[in-house]
Amino acid sequence: MKLAGAGRRMFAVRILLVEDDSDVAEELSTALRRQGGIVSRVSDGQSAIRAHGDVDLILLDLGLPDLDGLEVCRRIRRVSTVPIIVVSAKVEEMDRVLALKSGADDFVSKPYGFWELTARIESLMRRAGTASTPPVESNSAERLIEVGPITVDQRQRRVRVDGAEVDLTRMEFDLLVALLTDPGAVFDRDQLGRVVWGSDWVGSSRALDVHVNALRRKLGNASYIETIRGVGFRVKVSD
Template sequence: MTENQHHILIVDDDEQIRRLLRRCFEGEGYRVSEAQDQDGVDEVLSSGVDLITLDLNLGRTDGLSIARAVRQGSDVPIIMITGKGEMIDRVVGLEIGADDYIAKPFYLREVLARVRSVLRRAPHSAPSKIESSNSNHAKFDGFDLDFARRKLTGPDDLAIEITSGEFDLLVLFVNHAHRVLSRDQIMDLLKGNEWSPNDRSIDNQIARLRKRIEIDSGSPRLLKTIRGAGYSFTPDTLTI
C-alpha cells in the first residue's frame, strides 16, 4: 500500500470545505468519507478510518464533543481544521487527544503535509487491527494464520516454525494484502513490536518469511518485490 490509500474522514458542516478537501485528498489517491455531525462520524467509523479531519465549529454539535466521543473508543488520529484560532481551543483540542491543529484559512499543501506526517507516526499496527477483528484466523492460499496462538499452519496442515518478527510481518502483510508497502511504511507500522525493524532487518525478515510460505522463495508468488516501491502480499484467496 502506498501511503495515499488510507481512508480519511472529513468532518465539517461547510459543504464547500468538504468538497475542497475531498477533491484534494482524492487527487492524492486517498479514500475519502464525509460527515457533518456525530451520527455521521459513528456510521463511518464503524467501517474503519485511518485519520479524521475535524472542524471545531459544527452546527448541531461542537468538534470537541466529537473528539471526546471518538477518543473514548478509538485512537484514530485526529487533525482539527477550524476557524477558531484562539489558543484555548487549540490547547483543549490537543489535551483531549487531537494529533494536530490547523487554523482556517489554510493552504492545501500544508494540510496534505500534516496528514502525511500524522499517518506516518500513527501508532496503528497490523497486529492491533487484527486483535480487534471478529475473527481469530486469517486463511490464504491454504495457509491458516492463528492470531491468538501466533501460529502458522501450511496447506498440508502441518505447523510452520515462525519467529515472532516473521509472524508480526506476515500479520502486517495480511492486513494490507494487494497493496504496496515501502520499507519506511513497514517500519512505521511495526513500531512498538518486540523487535526494532530497520532497512536491513526488514529485508532479512522478508527473505526468511518467503522461505516459510513460498514454494520457490527465489521466485516469490505471495510476497512480491515491487521494484522501486517496496513489497506486496498477493494471495489468490484471503479470508479474515
C-alpha cells in the same frame, strides 16, 4: 484553503471529513482524492461518531450543527485511537489546547494551505504506522520496554501499568516511548517535540505540556514523569 501547485505526492489514506459547509467539503474532498485519498464526508457529529471505525484518519471541524466538535473528539477518543486532525477557523492558543486535551492529535487553523494539510496527514500517518512502506521487522525482545510497573509493547503499540492496559493516543504513546528509551535521562523540549511532531514541531505552543499532563493522568501517577524546570522532562520510575 489554498490549492497551490500541482504536486504529485500520493497517499492512500481513508479519510473521514467532518464538515458542515458543503462548498468547503466538496473542494477539500476533491483535492484529497486527486492526491490518492479515499474520502468520505459527513456533516454532523453523530454521523462522525458512527463512521469513525472505518477510516484511517479524521479531519474534524469544530463548528458542527448538532454536537460541539470537541465533544465529538472526546467521544471518539474514548473508544478509538484513530488519528484526528482538528481543522477550525478558531486560531487562539487555548482553542488548540482544548482540542488536544479532548484527544486530537493535531490542529490546523483556517485558512490553511492544502500542501501543509497533506504534509500533516502524511506525518501523522507515518507516526501511526500506517504508511504504505511496511515496517522493518525487529527482534520482539527489542520492541518490549519494561521500566518499573510500566510495560510497553512497541510492536502492538500497547501499554500496561501494573498489568492493567492503558489506552493512549498515538502522540502520547510516541512520547512515552521516547522517554523510556533512556529512563532517568533528561529530554529537552525540542527533543521530545521532534519525536512527536517531527518537522511540524515549532516549539512555540503548550501542546507538549498538554500531552505530558494527559500521559501522567493515564499512567495513574504524576511522579512517573518529572518536570525539569527550564529544560524538559524525564521518567522517574522505581523498580
